[in-house]
Amino acid sequence: MNKLSDYQWKNRLILVQPADERAGEVETLRRAQAKIEDRDIVWFVNMGSTVVSNQSAVPSSLARDVKALLEGLGSDERVLLIGKDGGIKSRESSLNLDAIFDRIDAMPMRRREMRAD
Template sequence: MRRFLFASLFSAIAGAGTAGAATLDSLKWDYRVIAVFTPTQTAGQNAADTLNRTTGIENRDIAWFVVTPEAVQSNQSRSIDRASLTALHEADGFEAVLVGKDGGVKSRQTEELDVDAFFGEIDQMPMRQQEMQQQ
């Protein structure tokens, strides 16, 4: 556990000056964000596989990021500043965080990634309701 936190902190400091990297702020109003923090690469790969297989990510304008001590995986082609992601991580070990298009944290999961629960929350948001009516 301490190793994960130390690695996250070190990576945040080391990656803070990454040129050209997006920040969560730069995604605001364009994307909802699902950030998943896992203590191991294997758990991170499982979360990324789940998100890659999930239909409905694109039409909900979701940018997802899976953060492990070793790497960040995403459905975005542009890299993201690791520090802007790790600032969301509050729990020890696993945590999944849903951030709305307004940049506010909407929900946290600490047991396991439940994409359907996040989709249910997203689909109740007023902005998403408008998007569904316009489709």
């Protein structure tokens, strides 16, 4: 995957712009691995010089896409949830995984996925 659009119809995305490198978002996301995998989520955290993800590697072209999207956010927006359809589903000031999971679980596509499982 070399750009964000490559994930469309395959994964939901969480993009995070932490307030600082010690904010703990990466650890929070890693601790929720099972719930994240269950919802087909790929996450990216912009750490400034690098982009950290639950993907094995983040190519420079993909890191540029992530940074460009996050840099376009308002000053009080630090977290984006992007649906499988490629649309932005929420813009938040902080990473609240329970709220994100609730929002995803209420989506029609996710409800169909849960019924199929």
